[in-house]
Amino acid sequence: MTAPGPVVTQDYAASELEAQPRPQGVAQGNAFTRFIGRTPVHIAIIALCLIWLIPTVALLVSSFRESQAVAGSGWWTALTPPFEFTLSNYDRVLDTNNLGQSFVNSLFVSIPATIIPILVAAFAAYAFAWMEFPGRGLLFMLIVGLLVIPLQSALIPVLQLFVSVRIGDQTLNGTFLAIWLAHTGFGLPFAIYLLRNFFGALPREMFESAYIDGASPVTAFFRLALPTSVPALAALAIFQFMWVWNDLLIALVYLGGQQSIAPLTVTIANLVGSLGQNQQLLTAAAFISMALPLIVFFTLQRYFVRGILGGSVKG
């Protein structure tokens, strides 16, 4: 409709809208009543946040208290004078229990176990989203179906597999490679699912335009799909990193309890004696292990929020 008629009507409508005086008082009143109206919501949100934070705060407070005090009274009593805080728990954890080595081990487990599955998933997701091949829908459904398989049911079969594979004079089990592979396998279905949806929401014309411009599918993947999916990749990286960093089960099963290769979670779990002695050390150790995920989360959190929206709702 490029006839001059509609243009005139549109301009007319626009100028009419602008001509209407803005009733200032009403606008302010609306803002005020809106603020009042939202107050219950704000109160509810703040209350929920506080309730959510209580266990963490309790843990934090307890980590600075003597073990007798923790055993004898509630954590909130420490918030009233006399303030009797101590760093002894942190001292003991950092000094005596091989924590530094475990921290490095944890990084050595987590970083490859984050990068490998995301890389593999990105290739797979791109193929599922943009490349035609027979059985594409069925294969993708199979992978989404894997999401519902509980990790625990796969532990023993995979362990048997790892034990049967030999590298030199050692079985695969108990090596870092084993745990990377395990985390990759367990992480892939979700990663592929999330990335496929994100890639699928990218505009088709962008890729077609690139093909006409001379791009191959590989070029389109590295030059278009990856750079435009940074939010989704970052969100996925956070998910996977947190999951691997906090994991105890897979580490215990495939890496074992050997001190030299034990990650943080295994070392911390070993702090507590079989009869529950040294329980107070757990609080300090927990905070040390939380430090890195917190840093990762806060530096990447804007991608985290965007990525969740981006993957599921809209590109």
Place this chain on the structure above:
Amino acid sequence: MATVTFDHVYKRYSADVVAVNDLNLEIADGEFLVLVGPSGCGKTTALRCVAGLETISDGKLYIGDRVVNDVAPKDRDIAMVFQSYALYPHMSVYDNLAFGLKLRKTPKADIERRVKEAAGILGLERFLDRKPKALSGGQRQRVALGRAIVREPSVFLMDEPLSNLDAKLRVQTRAEIARLHQRLGTTTVYVTHDQVEAMTMGDRIAVMKDGLLHQVGTPQELYDHPTNVFVAGFIGSPAMNFATVKATEGEDLMLGSAKLNLSGAAAKAAADRPKGADLLIGFRPEHLDIADGQADTVSIPARVDVVEYLGNEELIHAQAEGTEIVALIPSDRRVKPGDQVNLGVPLEKLHMFDPESEQSLVA
């Protein structure tokens, strides 16, 4: 520079879904051809076949002398402008323009020269460092055009490039594309559903419907001599009036109880019909006027329902023996609702169609 030739091209999605049905069309070197038709008529599919984004089911497609049925999009020496711009959102305008050249390993100095040149033509120099999201719709569309220009392809393909722009910008960009074509002289295939765009831009227009090519010709040919009812109704705004009339023994026609006196070619066509047979006549609103007994004019008695005042002209909605007629007449005729008028159409402007085949009897 190259010609584009469709030689019995079919595009079937399944046995009964045929998007392009036996398309035969030759697009000359340097020509600006507009593919126009209602949505779902196959015009975009036809364009995508030229681009290589769709494979054709049957027939041969030539670009220049080369059959390109199985040639990859990047090797067809074409550039395409998409309705949705399809810019690369994470790259600056410069990189958007340079992307295709970089992939083809063009020397860096050459890339810079061509990008600067295209940016100059399109007035984009100031925006070369910006990301697409910091541009307005019109600027984005210019970047999309620029991306096509820098490649210096032998054929431009444009898929409704203006339909995401507002009305004013659309008129501007329309002129810009026309200027660009005059300047570069590159063969262009342009798809639109808007007949005004088609009429104003095309050297020739190809009208499609339901996968079939209905008529190809210059805008004037299509306007003056539509070969069937669909083309007649689709080209021209406001649309052509149609009325079913009955043939008489002589050269006259009966519209209800009103007698229309004919002469010339129209009369001959009418006389060929047996008495009482139906005929479809068509006449454009802008060819109607209040009749006062001029020669070579068919006079149609009608009662005025609504008068829309447009300034210089008035749009009259009238009833003639149960048929709705729209007429565009000078405002100084002072017609009022309820008036009984005789609307006259010059005989050479009268179209006649067979009601069965819908083919023109006078074209």
